[in-house]
Amino acid sequence: EPETTVPSLEELLADSPTNWGKWGDDDEVGSLNYLGPEQVLAAVGLVRQGKVFTLQRLIGDPKGDPVWPGRTPAERTQILDESTWDSPDAPQYPGGLHYADDKINAFLQGSTQYDGLGHVWYGGKIWNGYDARTTIGGLDKASVEPIAQRGVVGRAVLLDMARFRGKPTLDKGETFTHEDLVACAQAQGTEIRKRDILVIRTNFLQLFFEQGEGFYEGFNEPGLVYSPELVQWFQDMEIPNLVTDTIANEVTTDPNNGVALVLHNALMRNLGVTLTEIADLEALAADCAEDGQYDGLYVAAPLKVHQGSGSPVNPVVLK
Ligand code: UVW
Incomplete structure (x- = not known):
């Protein structure tokens, strides 16, 4: 068998774009800067039916709490x-x-959560070029606190990838690209606009509720997969926030290079895209399939946790 070597994130993302410095040397919220009054007011106009959907999973669910391996449920x-x-x-x-x-007693990254931009890194630097040593003992920079202070409000577009691929849930390690997202939107009769909050449904966690601990064997979630074109698309589309119903928002191990959580780094560390994980999209998705309105006003207020690398949240979508 040929020997395969896994590149470092530094090697893989050497030419990947960054938004470091774009919003000032002291910025801690990154691409959320794309969401201003104009985006809020446009999204408010999407509320036409008075429907309200909450996206948080139940903390302490008797059916179990899916968490990233190594974390424990609340x-x-x-x-x-x-x-x-x-x-x-x-x-x-x-x-x-x-x-x-x-x-x-809960991991701040358990249940439905917002990540602070300093939650992941490589090469000794976090978002905006801050020294990774600023994370020691608590995030002095790019914690969830400034995200919680500003809140997240904008147009959400639900991209139901499970429905688009015609299956109840995406499979372990199944990948999709930004082009698939665009095709999914088109099939749904909606469009992805600049500065949209992307809400992607895979329904993968259904397998956790069916399989219990067996779910963690060969853990490899489905999701978006890294390519330079995908990163450039996020950059060109000025995507502020990526929300999914999986634990880590992307394919866990990139099948093209063997690296773990590449997009956490290419998108969050480098572009400042905020990540929201373990959202429960089932009620929203069922309703969108019924009425054909796949966009709505998205409002999320993570908890203000001083130096927190993440925070539980109950995002709300209104249609
Ligand atoms: C990691 O980045 C390890 O976890 P999360 O999925 O919470 O972002």
């Missing part, structure tokens, strides 16, 4: 409940007040 712990108040040591509140309290 744990919710009940701290106070009615049994607390049976104890003779329980505090007494005037009037006989009882209450329930709980807490969660």
Whole structure:
């Protein structure tokens, strides 16, 4: 067998474009700068039916929480409940007040999440050229905090790749390109416009709910696959935010070169495209298939977590 060598991200992306410095030396939100009042107002005009869709997966779902290998699902712990108040040591509140309290211990990249632009890197530099050592002990630069401060509002276009390919879910390691996205939009009777928030459905996590832990064997999610042309398309289309229903938004291992999560780096680290993962698109997709309206007003407000590399979020699409 011929020996195959996997290139480094530095080698693979040596000539890949970056937007470093485009919005100033102190920028921390990257391509979200493409979303201004004009995009917000245009997207508001898409709300014609009064339909509301929430895209977050259930934290603590009894059916299980799909997470990136090595992470653990969120744990919710009940701290106070009615049994607390049976104890003779329980505090007494005037009037006989009882209450329930709980807490969660969760990866900020578990469940539906926004990534800060400093979440991934190679070659010692994160988004905008900040030193990767600024991530030590918490992200001093390009955390999720500035993204949460500004919020994300714009036109979302749902690209239902599973439906387009005529299957309930895309397969392990199945790839698609920007040209497939354009063809999918066309088949849906919609179009991808400049500065759109791309919302891509694969329905791959259905396999997690069917297979449980077996889902992680040979883990290789389907998704977009790197090419210089695809990166240039994202750059030309000024895409601010990529939202998918998979754990990592792209094919896990690039079949062309063996490198993991190439697009996290080409798109997020280099172009400043914000990534949103593990969205639940089922209700939205079913509705789009029914009424043929595949675009809508997208609103997401991740939690303001100081120095956080990510944050849970419940994005909303209105039609
Ligand atoms: C990694 O980048 C490892 O994970 P995520 O899918 O949360 O971005």
